[in-house]
Amino acid sequence: MAEKPEPVELTIERLAYGGKGVARLNGLVVFVEATAPGDRVRARIVKRKQGYAEAVATEIIQPSPHRVEPSCVHFGDCGGCSALHLAYDEQLRQKADQVRETLARIGRQGDLPIEPIQPSPVLWRYRNKMDFTFGTDADGRLVLGLHRRGQFAGIVNIEQCRLQPESFDRALAIVREFARQSMLPAYSQRRHEGFWRHLILRHSAAENRMLAVLITASGELPGVERLAEELEAADIGLAGFVWAVNDSVADVAAVKEKRFEWGADSLHERLGDLTYRISAMSFFQVNPAATRALYDCVVEFIEPNPAVTVLDAYCGTGSIGIYCARHFGRVIGIESQREAVWDARQNAALNDLGNCTFLCGPVNRMVALAKSHAAGRFGRVIVDPPRGGMDKHALAQLLELRAPVFLYVSCNPATLARDVVAATDAGYRIERVRPFDLFPHTPHIETVIKFVL
Ligand SMILES: C[S@@+](CC[C@H](N)C(=O)[O-])C[C@H]1O[C@@H](n2cnc3c(N)ncnc32)[C@H](O)[C@@H]1O
Secondary structure, eight states, X not given: OOOOOOOEEEEOOEEOTXXXXXXXXXXXXEEETTOOTTOEEEEEEEEEETTEEEEEEEEEEEOOTTBOOOOOTTTTTBSSOSOTTBOHHHHHHHHHHHHXXXXXXXXXXXXXOBOOOBOOSOSSSOOSXXXXXXXXXXXXXXXXXXXXXXXXXXXXXXXXXXXXXXXXXXXHHHHHHHHHHHTOOBOBTTTTBOSEEEEEEEXXXXXXXXXXXXXXXXXXXXXXXXXXXXXXXXXXXXXEEEEEEOOOSXXXXXXXEEEEEEEOSEEEEEETTEEEEEETTSOOOSOHHHHHHHHHHHHHHSOOXXXXXXXXXXXXXXXXHHHHGGGEEEEEEEESOHHHHHHHHHHHHHTTOTTEEEEESOHHXXXXXXXXXXSSOEEEEEEOOOTTOOOHHHHHHHHHTOOSEEEEEESOHHHHHHHHHHHHHTTOEEEEEEEEOSSTTSSOOEEEEEEEO
16 A cells, blocks of 8 residues: 655645645645745645645644634635635735736846836725636535636535625525426536536616626526526526527536526726726626726837727627727727627717727637728737637737737736737837735736837
């Protein structure tokens, strides 16, 4: 029988991007889940790879001075908030260090003048959208909640989440009870069978109303009208409800075919004096209170010029382009999701902006069309890709536009750092970098980089 490895003592130096503690053992980097910088722990090495190891902490010998009592019953199980045990100023320090470290190591930018990280103005109930998944617990009971930490298929039954509006807790309870009463099984991501899949809730702070989108596999759902009525009667500000089916095997909350609709199909949010219409499934920044500072940074970095045309790539509901449109001659947006492009066009009209055009399609196939719309060259390019980053053909085409200012808004320092290499190889130089915390208590980081030629 293989012997259990001897426990080792480690001091956690920092958190890596993603939230794992980083320690060193005779020069070897060791990642330790669920620790805090400054912890002294006893740990067991569970995996050895080329150049690093992974360990599990079995005992905290000396807790870090940055530890606080995690204020959520689901902490440790839920994959959402991995930093709830850290004081907020330490969360910020760690995120700022991760941006610096990632840009240096992957982006080859060792000596950047990185500006102080901007904290979120609100630390609780800041999220305007949540994507819940149905699952089955160890006793075979249907659950509705968030993915278990580090697990692909396990779901934690969420009864309360302090990141979301309280009305979401109530909506979750009603939908979960309805699903349990139906006796239909949750969809299994391992076996690709079952019925209940996702519940998406979206809230507007400006309207204090919400949309609910229920996604199942194909099949009958008797009483779905009753569920909508029950949610409406619960006094949670339900503006609209959709039941849609999705039979694809990917664990992504997607609306393939709507089967039942009640009420509104969109909400309105406000940023400053601008109004944004947002459809249930369109992307919109999840923390509207912090988004204002992010978009103000874009305006500050981008060097407004009314003679210039801006390309807003990965534009979603047109949010950034519209925020900047008054400062430029023209804005052209590219977005692949049809519903979001529809929102973007309506948003330009809602805000009396006649200088915005939104094109629907993937960036790598739409740059040529965007160029033909922009009589002359683009003076500014803004990119705000999803967490997976940009595909290299799209990035190459955008860099070839040779816009004097290229602004990258990123929600993933690792893919950002990879793209920094391509941008600097193409002759761009980083002039400003400002990180933002839009997602307190979670590992996510937003960063804005200004490149100039
Ligand atoms: C991080 S969001 C940014 C949206 C917007 N800029 C904002 O701030 O609200 C990324 C957007 O890119 C879109 N997207 C993803 N892949 C794309 C692609 N290949 N081409 C165009 N848009 C894409 C997504 O639908 C999403 O709306």
